[in-house]
Every structure is written in structure tokens, then in C-alpha cells.
Amino acid sequence: MKTISTLVFFLAFFSANLVASDSISIDDSWVRAAPPTSSNTAAYMKISNHTDKAITLKSANTDAAKMTQLHLSSMVDGLMTMEEQKQGIEIPANSTFELKPASYHIMIMGLKQPLPQEGTLTFELKFSNGHTTTLNAPIKAATSPAHEHDMKEKMPMEMNKKQ
């Protein structure tokens, strides 16, 4: 019995480590499904910083597109504007930061092939602390953005309650 529980513990420990390194973990990543005529889309995710210091996402590259940039969409003087975040996107210490529609996102420009309606896109994320993660983000159609957003907001709260 003891052997089994030790084994389970180690399995759990190492499998968690496969997804998350000690400093950074990524959840709920997705790429916006795009029509075959589109060559641009965006990727979103929740990035958790498990350290006591702020860590910056410096880049997110994919072989599927000519260029990727870290962007912020925001309303400026009544105009919806996108701005490249050349300094990166900072994830504050011990917190989770969400890249989400009409806010911070990974801009995917010049898809080399039309995006399939399902499957995944592989990204390499680089962080200021030297950490690098390979991420397979599923391609999803956001049928009801408002609803999806609400659900995402509620989920972590429910999860916290269970703990």
C-alpha cells in the first residue's frame, strides 16, 4: 500500500512537472478558429507565475505563421486599437494573468496554411527568467464570446472552493 501511494505521489509530482515547470504554468490555452480566407488569428491562455518575482512573457513563436507578436487590444479615445507589447507581458508575482479576447493576446500574422477548424497549434513561449515552454494550444471556435468569457471567470472560483 505504501509503495503504491509513493508511486502515485511521484507520478502526480512528475506529470505536473511535465506541464508546469516550477516557476510558470499555463492553463486553458486556445487559438481562435479562423475562416480559411483569413491569414491572421490570435491565441489566449492563463499564465500563472508561482514565484515571488514578476516574470515577463517575452515571446511566443509558432512555425505555423510568418510572424507572432504580443499585443494588447484596448479602447483608446473611442477607437479599438491594437498595440504591440514590445517589452513583453508581465505576469506579477504569485498570480495568474489571463490573455483573453479584446485584451492581451498573442497575435498570429500570416498563417502559412489555412487554419484547420480543429487540432492544435504549437508555440514556444520564452520568459524573462530564462524559462521556455512548448505549448500545444487547441484550435476552438468561440461561438458565444460573452458566455465563454463568463464561464472562464467563474471556473477558478469554483475550483478554489473545492480546495
Next chain:
Amino acid sequence: MSRFYKILIPIMLTLIAIAAGVQYNLYLKHQETNTRQGRPAAPEFTLNTATEQAQLSLSQFRGNAVVIYFGYASCPDVCPVDLGIVGSMLRKLSPEQQEKVTALFITLDPERDTPERLLGFSRFFHPKIIGLYGSPEEISEVARSYGVIYEKSFVDNDPNVYWVSHSANFFLINPEGQLVAALPRETTPEQLGERLQALIN
């Protein structure tokens, strides 16, 4: 009380209630007409449809409630959310209601949005969304008449790589062809649907 009154009183009360109801409805209608009379006519335009590559004028949709969104097909983040709201709203309508609602997507990027790209983009969110394009001058004129502001922001000073910053509103036009609202992009599909249904009922 005699039997006669027992019957007469409920009948009288019912008649009074009906009369009051009719009066109240007439009053509401009158008020509605008054407010609607004060509303500006939605600026008329004629643009090309991405679907049939034919010309289409706003006035052709008189009798329908119309929602207009201005954006561009290579928009990666914001327009997909906003057109997603329009698509989601259309899916919630009954087939009869869908017949009475028109959704227009007008490009603010006439140089790059070919009919094919525009069609692919607008159809992706709902087959009923009609993509519209025109010459840069025509688009500029329509945008100006609706108070829509837009400007290119170039990436790395490359003249071919740019985003379009733009106003993002849902313009609502009633079946009489009057501009009744410019809703913010935070509007939910449910709210948009309610507003449009109120216009066609």
C-alpha cells in the same frame, strides 16, 4: 342583489377594463410614434455585396430591423468577438424573426478586403451576415455619415502590413429606416437580440 345585476356588473367591469386597455395601448402607440418621429433617418448608402457582387442599398431593407457593424477581415482579435456576438444573436432568433432582421458588416479596409476575403470572414460567423465593400472613397463617406472613425497603424513601417484601429459599435436601424441606437461592443448577444426583436414586434 337581483340576478340581473349579478350578471351585469362583471360584464360592465370587463368592458371598462377592455376600454382602459385599448386607451392605454393607443396612448403607448402615440408616444412611440412621437419619439420615432424625432429620430434621424439612418444615412443611406449603396455598396457592393461580397455575396453576389451586386449593389445593395440600405433602403432595400425597409421593413426589417438592421444591425450594422464596421470592421475589417484581417482583424484578428476584436472584430471576431463582435461579429461572434452578431452571429450568436442570429442563432438565437426563430426563423421568422431571422427573416425580419438584417445584419451588415461594412469593411473599413477596402484596399485589402477582396469580395472573397470579406465573404469568407462574414459567413464564418453566420451565413446571414452580409459583407459590404466599396471604393476607399465610398467607404470613407459611409463611415463619416455614421460617425465611424478609423485609421491604419502600420507594423514596422511596412506599407502593406497594417492594422485598422476603428470605432466598434452596433448600429441599430428600425423598420422605418431610422437610426435608433449605437450600442457599445460590450453588448451581449441576448441584449442585441432583445433590442432587435423590440424593433420588429
